[in-house]
Amino acid sequence: MSEQLPLQRFAHWVERAPDRVWLRQPVARTWHPITWREADDRARRMASALRAMGCEPGDRVAILAKNCAEWLLSDLAIMLAGLVSVPLYPLQSAASIDYVLRHSACKVIILGKLDDAERLEPGIPAEIRRIAMPYPTLRADHGWGELLALHEPLREAHEQRADDLLSILYTSGTTGQPKGVMQTAGAFAFASSRSVAETGLGPDDQFFSYLxxxxxxxxxxxxxxxLYCGAGIAFVESLETFAEDLRAVRPTQFFSVPRLWTRFQQGVLERLPQSRLDRLLALPLLGALVAWKIRRGLGLDRARVLVSGAAPIPVALLEWYRRIGLTICEGYGMTENFAYGNFNRPGQVRFGTVGRVMPDNQLRIADDGEILYRSPSLMTGYYLEPDKSAETLRDGWLHTGDKGQIDADGYLRITGRVKDIFKTSKGKYVAPAPIEGEIAKSLWVEQVCLMGSGLDQPLALVELSPAARAQARAQVEADLLATLEQINGTLLPHERVSHLLLVREPWTVDNGCMTPTMKIxxxxLEARYAEAVDRLDARQALHWE
Structure with missing residues (x-):
């Protein structure tokens, strides 16, 4: 593979732009800049510390922290020492953390910014050495500053090769234990070198890291x-300062997920109701000024590459953002291909699709509609699980488990999950994703889950949005019933939704309803609401749980 590997790209910027700021970390409302040279020094010192703890090339080191500059410095230190990183989700359960740490045989864990940190304490086996980043976190054997002071920078860094195992990324999974996706340095290089070239990112761009x-x-x-474009990265200090930090950074590329795009929209509409916004946007000069002020207020007035991924985003939401001058580019990928799949390039966006396949990436649709990929960004397999690896990687193709269609211009449309399709008691099959997508267009809907296996007709579990909870109950009910009637008018008889069941408890990671990557x-959910479903009155289409 001809492209430079991640450590080579890092060394490139350290040599070419040593005093340029790469990372910016807010602490107590003060921004702390870190140059490429300073990042190299700190990462090499931490690499020396890891070596001194007995870590040898190929050993695994975990990172458990919310996003911060030290997260990336830890990742680089692990690479420089020839080790393998095992990132953990800050929202992961203690039991899941325990499983991943034992399954991957981690020797060391680097701990950082966490919410409700003590909840995670039981998940870290006693034999694993702990390093604490310079934030309030779990107890540790060593402090970040202490180790940097004690150790000289690592002189001879690991010579990275394309086939080196760089990281084991454990997928949260909607069922069963997490699976460890093995990704190489070559896969990282392949995906990012082409992504940066395709989107035209460069050193003058600015990232904002919070997912x-x-x-x-x-x-x-x-x-x-x-690493491949030289752009700086700024971090968020806390959830409370998110909006302020985003406005301060004003990134040129911004990546978010549908749930947060919806929250941003709701924040705007709380201050400027839709009817008034529509009137203002219809006025040529004033409308342009209002749209700019909204973009500026969000902190996205400089953004030229806006990305949405991880879950489907309603077309109505994309159109709303386009009216205020923000065109969101939806993409699609998986951990198993390092998220390098399809993408709606800026200026080539087709709403309702996830765009065309990325360069040097093969895409095809199987006879049963399943989306398949083949490229150098594919995982080498699931760690210690050859049977599951063989099931997912067949004849060099990644079987995604998602179903899709490719139009005449090469744009991919996701139509559902292969295994999510269920059969009603009438023997008819229903694909939930398209129907859920239509229901989710309602401003009152935060999340929706269609269920119907063994039922006469499908029904929808609905978690209400914050906007709905602040609205009069009668108005919410009337609007949702109108939405249901409109959607059912477009569906085949066996697909029509019999009931909307409005749930009172939010679906979260903590209560087990969501994965750490925010998938339902x-x-x-089917088990949790089974009794409520049994009690539904056939004469009423809307019920409160």
């Missing part, structure tokens, strides 16, 4: 892409 770096998408689109766990 979990333990997720393949953020690791690819922000962390690794920054269908099996958990």
């Amino acid at each position: 979990p770096l333990s997720h393949a998408a953020e690791r690819f689109l922000v962390a690794t892409n920054s 766990r269908r099996n958990v």
Whole structure:
């Protein structure tokens, strides 16, 4: 593979732009800049510390922290020492953390910024050495500053090779235990070198990192892409300061997920109701000024590459953002191909699709509609699970488990999950994703899960949005019933939704309804609301749980 590997790209910027700021970390409302030279010094010192703890090339080191500059410095230190990183989700359960640490045989864990940190304490086996980043976190054997002071920078860095195992990324999974996706240095290089070239990113661009770096998408689109384009990365200090930090940074590329794009929209509409916004946007000069002020207020007035991924985003939401001058580019990928799949390039966006396949990436649709990929960004397999690896990687093709269609211009449309399709008691099959997508267009809907296996007709579990909870109950009910009637009018008889069941408890990671990557766990929701479903009155289409 001809492209430079991640450590070579890092060394490139250290040599060419040593005093340029790469990372910016807010602490107590003060921004702390870190240059490429300073990052190299700190990462090499931490690499020396890891070696001194007895870590040898190929050993695994875990990172458990919210996004911060030290997360990336830890990742680099692990690479420089020839070790393998195992990122953990800050929202992961203690039991899941325990499983991953034992399954991957981690020797050391680097701990950082965490919410409700003590909840995770039981998940860290006693034999694993602990290093604490310079933030309030779990107890540790060593402090970040202490180790940097004690150890000289590592002189001879590991000579990275394309086939080196760089990281084991454990997928949260909607069922069963997490699976360890093995990704090489070559896969990281392949994906980011082509992504940066395709989007035209360069040293003058600015990233804003807040989605979990333990997720393949953020690791690819922000962390690794920054090594390949030289752009700076700024971090958020806390959830409370998120909006302020985003306005201060004003990134040129911004990656988010549908749930947060919806929250941004709701924040705007709380201050400027839709009817008034529509009137203002219809006025040529004033409308342009209002749209600019909204973009500026969000901190996105400089953004030229806006990305949405991880879950489907309603077309109505994309159109709303386009009206205020923000065109969101939806993409699609998996941990198993390092999120390098399809993408709606800026200026080539087709709403309702996830764009065309990325360069040097093969895409095809199997006879049963399943999306398949083949490229150098594919995982080498699941760690210690050859049977599952063989099931997912067949004849060199990644079997995604998602179903899709490719139009005449090469744009991919996701139509559902192969295994999510269920059969009603009438013997008819229903694909939930398209129907869920239509229901989710409602401003009152935060999340939706269609269920119907063994039922006469499908029904929808609905978690209401914050906007709905602040609205009069009668108005919400009337609007949702109108939405249901409109959607059912477009569906085949066996697909029509019989009931909307409005749930009172939010679906979260902590209560087991969501994965750490914010995907709903269908099996958990179906079991949790089974009794409520049994009590539904056939004469009423809307019920409160």
